[in-house]
Amino acid sequence: MPPMISIAAVTKRYKSGLVALDAVDLEIAKGEIFALLGPNGAGKTTLIGVVCGSVSMTSGKVLIDGHDVVWDYRGARSIVGLVPQEIALDIFSTVWRAATFSRGLFGRSPNPAYIEQLLRDLSLWDKRDTRIVELSGGMKRRVMIAKALSHEPDVLFLDEPTAGVDVNLRRDMWALVRRLRSQGVTVILTTHYIEEAEEMADRVGVINHGRIVLVDEKAALMRKLGKRRLTLSLQKPLPTLPKELAGWPLELEDDGRRLSYRFSAGAEDTGVPTLLRRLNEIGVDFKDLDTSTTTLEDIFVDLVGRAA
16 A cells, blocks of 8 residues: 655755755555654654645655645645644634635635534534634634644644644543544654653654664664663662672662663563672672663654764
């Protein structure tokens, strides 16, 4: 099956010489949730702008469900919904008018039942006759999402959709995203809340300095790059690591009261039993132990640091 979105060698170079995107290649399948992660200025929003047609590329090619975003802009844009970072609304319009007007802009016939359900899903139904100027920031963000979904797009871009909003909106947002995915909608999101990507995404891409650093399935990424950590609370503090433990990836913490050991989450031989036996042999006793697993945020920070 051909990808829903195909990005080939896309470059964006400004007159100043700044290269915002550097030969980006990326394919996104129909019906997947794809999380694009990267630090500020990495090129996330520029890439979304190129795909959605609001930013011109210097070179390259982008297809959305077979529609070229340059030569068949109308066809491509008609199946895309975009929730940008910045709130841009007619503040004197009502919630209902904003959603229905946006649907009409894409040439869709009126469908009051669909708009009603959409507003209910976003907890906006009780506010349908309220002017946008009277809404809170979180409610305005909900209206932005309603506008993006008003024409029933096959692809939805969410550019930092929950930045600075309340927990209830995040919960509603991700419930809605799950329903959209179950209906075959392709969702691409950028977020600073990496725990959201860890919970929601099927695949993760990391972009830095305009280049794609890595793309992989979330589960595979966690297996390949994830680390586990064993922390031992020692009976007696150690001033330094014993020479018998030289060569082990160990660190003393909390003024020698804790000993930590990191190992690969996917390793067949973790080395933990051997380490515990060695500690017993040299008389290092512990009173408690704890294990933890690397989060997607840890992996992201490590990848960006290596690519810097």
